[in-house]
Amino acid sequence: MGALTAQIVRSSLSEVLGTIFAVAAGIVVLELVLYVILKRKLQWRFSLPIMLVSPALIGLLLLVLYPILYNILLSFSNMSLRRFTVERGLTYGFAEAWNNLKIIFSEPVLKQQKFFPVLFRTFLWTFIQVFFHVTIGMMIALLLNRPMKLRGFYRTLLLFPWAIPQIIAVLAWRGEFNYQYGLFNLLIQKFGGQSINWMSDPFWNYVAINLTNIWLGVPFMTVILLGGLQSIDPSYYEAAEMDGAGKLMGFRLITIPLMKPITTPAIILGVIWTFNQFNVPYFINQFELETSDILVTALFRAAFEYNRYGFASMFALIIFIILLGFSLAYIKITKFSFGFDKAGGGTPLQAVGE
Amino acid sequence: MKKMMLRSLVLLLLLLSAAAVPVFAGAAAEPAExxxxxxxxxxxxxxxxxxxxxxxxxxxxxxxxxxxxxxxxxxxxxxxxxxxxxxxxxxxxxxxxxxxxxxxxxxxxxxxxxxxxxxxxxxxxxxxxxxxxxxxxxxxxxxxNHLMLLYNKDLVSKAPETTDEFIAAAKAATKGDTFGLVYNMTEPFWLVPWLGGFGGKVFAEDGLTPTLNTQAMIDTLQFLHDLKFKHAVTPIESDYATMDTLFKEGKAAMLINGDWSLSDYAGVLGDKLGVARLPKVTATGKYPAPYTxxxxxxxxxxxxxxxxxxxxxxxxxxxxxxxxxxxxxxxxxxxxxxxxxxxxxxxxxxxxKGSASQLAVGTPQPTVVEMRANWDAMKPEMNAVLSGTTSPADAAANMQSAAEAGVRALQ
Structure with missing residues (x-):
């Protein structure tokens, strides 16, 4: 490391401070303008809230909306490495968008595989993951949701996979799938089994990816579900027991319906995160087997290895539409309400009432 | 109240611009010199x-x-x-x-x-x-940036001259948990030297059209396949970290690695480290041509x-x-x-001296964008051959069609 000289400090500060001052001055000007227009001229009663919210709103628009809009713009272009700038042949338009769409559905999105096999594999991956996350997560949550010794300790332990940076955890898992020295093969050998080619065999590589992500995803689900379970009043179970309901019936008729306000958003989020999970399929698949790629890893390869920016942006847009469609359908089917409307779904009891 | 708000906003703006003057002036002053x-x-x-x-x-x-x-x-x-x-x-x-x-x-x-x-x-x-x-x-x-043959003089007394000697030396050194040869079996960068040794190239004369479905590629894949399955001198799976560790621990007699690693191994193995050209391919009489x-x-x-x-x-x-x-x-x-x-x-x-001798028979690595398609096409098929799931002939054909698809995608 070079020494931190006064010159370096000065030059770094001048770079940063300029931006900070510009942002601060921009905010003050914005507030002045809003004040003069809303408060002085229009005398609007919401002028103060608008003034307070507007800096954050503009920041969010810049950071969230701008990239999305830019992505949409790029999907209407033929941008690639050879057509990097307008001078080098970059063009925008509906013809380019249509061409990108056509390529996605007619030509390989990876090396050999086309869109639909990869989409199917992504659905399968998402289904397996969310299924195990919810079932295992629910089992652990039920186990932890009763008086026991060291409960706090177990709960802390559960958060471990979460506390480790994901990429580190995934690379550590990849090491455990090593043919020669990995934990899994050593265990298999100990019990007299045949070592598995976790990295080079397409089926086992897919299994390896799934195992890793189950380990990563269960704690989140458990914590969320545990929070839900704790909010259920025990008197419901007592009442049910008096009416002769067993444990299983109690779970089916009380726990599941009362958990719906928790499970619905958790499942929607779980599906979206898993569908877009990049680290696990990308890094566990060390040999770049096409059979282990899902839509987002294929998208990454198209955008950053083949530099097909226009194509990749359209691809991203399609993934977005698929997920949006899923979320809307799921909300409709489960009749879930976010509680925005006055009538619906704010408390667990109302959810049961529906 | 209203006046105060307006006044404080204006005051804030003035303060900010006053404070910003030295910063911007400092930035502007720089190019003045x-x-x-x-x-x-x-x-x-x-x-x-x-x-x-x-x-x-x-x-x-x-x-x-x-x-x-x-x-x-x-x-x-x-x-x-x-x-x-x-x-x-x-x-x-x-x-x-x-x-x-x-x-x-x-x-x-x-x-x-x-x-x-x-x-x-x-x-x-x-x-x-x-x-x-x-x-x-x-x-x-x-x-x-070229690959070469590194060997542990405790396990292999002299660098092999031909692939026949190479295989014999590797077999003799493979005992217990020691391997005769380790290399990065996951990356086609380790395949291309042998492709050159078997007389092949990844591009046609124009430097843009992939030529992966050739007899030379099939022979190369067969050679790598045999090292693992027939002669059993390599680990079952080996990536960069595995080969690196095995060689440093003295559990591998020979290693194929690049010049970037030389000072590291010289530090670990000292006088036991030998460096030589990759051995001549007996069948063709050609030296492997690593990318430089x-x-x-x-x-x-x-x-x-x-x-x-x-x-x-x-x-x-x-x-x-x-x-x-x-x-x-x-x-x-x-x-x-x-x-x-x-x-x-x-x-x-x-x-x-060993490194320079290897460099002399190396071949410049293609820098065209199309090389990306070739790398991506070779990697999974090389791995499939080395895991025994695809035959060398099928792998070569798959490589070619994947590379052609990749080149199209780059257009």
Whole structure:
């Protein structure tokens, strides 16, 4: 490391401070303008809230909306490495968008595989993951949701996979799938089994990816579900027991319906995160087997290895539409309400009432 | 109340602009001095081998000699450097100078992100560089980046001359938990030397059309397959970390690795380390031809004026005979300066001698963008052959169709 000289400090500060001052001055000007227009001229009663919210709103628009809009713009272009700038042949338009769409559905999105096999594999991956996350997560949550010794300790332990940076955890898992020295093969050998080619065999590589992500995803689900379970009043179970309901019936008729306000958003989020999970399929698949790629890893390869920016942006847009469609359908089917409307779904009891 | 709010807002604005004056004035004052220039240098050299620290020291020395120049050295991983340079160029604020691997010149020239450097150095005094459309796009810093045969003299007494001897030596050394040969079985970079040995090339004469479905490729894949399944001299699976660890622990007699690793192994194995050319392929009588590339300077498009002059000065400093010699002695990397290749150190040091001997039969790594399609096509099929799930003939055919699809995608 070079020494931190006064010159370096000065030059770094001048770079940063300029931006900070510009942002601060921009905010003050914005507030002045809003004040003069809303408060002085229009005398609007919401002028103060608008003034307070507007800096954050503009920041969010810049950071969230701008990239999305830019992505949409790029999907209407033929941008690639050879057509990097307008001078080098970059063009925008509906013809380019249509061409990108056509390529996605007619030509390989990876090396050999086309869109639909990869989409199917992504659905399968998402289904397996969310299924195990919810079932295992629910089992652990039920186990932890009763008086026991060291409960706090177990709960802390559960958060471990979460506390480790994901990429580190995934690379550590990849090491455990090593043919020669990995934990899994050593265990298999100990019990007299045949070592598995976790990295080079397409089926086992897919299994390896799934195992890793189950380990990563269960704690989140458990914590969320545990929070839900704790909010259920025990008197419901007592009442049910008096009416002769067993444990299983109690779970089916009380726990599941009362958990719906928790499970619905958790499942929607779980599906979206898993569908877009990049680290696990990308890094566990060390040999770049096409059979282990899902839509987002294929998208990454198209955008950053083949530099097909226009194509990749359209691809991203399609993934977005698929997920949006899923979320809307799921909300409709489960009749879930976010509680925005006055009538619906704010408390667990109302959810049961529906 | 209203007045107070308005007044405080105006006051705040005044205060801010007063405070900002020195900052902006400071920024504006810099270019006023005619010679003060700042440029960024991005490099992908690692810290573990000490090369990154060496570059920082070089920059410090240069800045001490010319106080008007400020060089900001930034380290990035190889792939990150490529992606970030593309993104930064798109945003209009790329670093002015790169110190990176040669094949990145392919994508950078395709997108028009780097400028020709013919006017920045004497091309005739250096090893072959990246030439496209008659322009040179990179200044060689080091020559090499080539694979070669490394062996542990405790396990193999003498470097094999032919592949027959190679296999015999590997078989003799394979005992218990010791392997005769380790190499990175996951990367096709380790396949291409043998492809050359069997008389094949990844591109046709035009340098753009993939030629992967050839007898030479089938023979190469069969050779690698046999090393694992017939002769059983390699591990079942081995990536870079596995081969590196096995060799350092003395559990591998022979290793195929690049010049970047030489100083590391010399430190671990000392006198036991042997370095030689990869053995001649008995069937063809040809030497394997590893890719050679080395490290290069590349200059971002649009750099000109005093900054370009400062960059030219820094390039001249790093490629001077003294610094090239320092690199050779410290990191065992062959210099890009031709006169440096005749340095006595190379003929005296057995490690450098072996490395130089391998370099002599190497072949320049293609820098065209299409090479990406070839790498991606070869990798999974090579792995499929090495896991026994695909035959060499099928793999070669699959490689070709995947590479063709990849080349189409790049259009």
């Amino acid at each position: 005619p010679e003060a220039v700042t440029f960024s240098l991005w490099t992908q050299e690692g810290e573990s081998e000490g090369v990154y620290q060496w570059i920082e020291a070089l920059a410090d020395n240069y800045m001490a000699a010319d106080p008007n120049v400020t060089i900001e050295v930034v380290r990035k991983d190889t792939e990150a450097l490529r992606e970030d340079f593309q993104t930064a160029s798109l945003a209009g604020d790329p670093p002015e100078l790169l110190w990176t691997v040669g094949d990145q010149a392919g994508p950078f020239t395709a997108a028009g992100l780097i400028r020709p450097v013919d006017d920045l150095y004497d091309v005739s005094k250096f090893v072959e560089s990246v030439v496209m459309d008659g322009n040179t796009y990179a200044v060689p810093i080091s020559a090499g 590339a080395g490290k290069y300077f590349m200059v971002a498009e649009g750099v000109e004026g005093p900054v370009l002059e400062a960059i030219e000065g820094f390039i001249g400093y790093v490629t001077s005979a003294d610094i090239q010699n320092e690199m050779l002695e410290t990191f065992k990397r062959l210099p890009g300066l031709l006169s440096g290749l005749n340095a006595p150190a190379i003929t005296v040091d057995p490690i450098l």
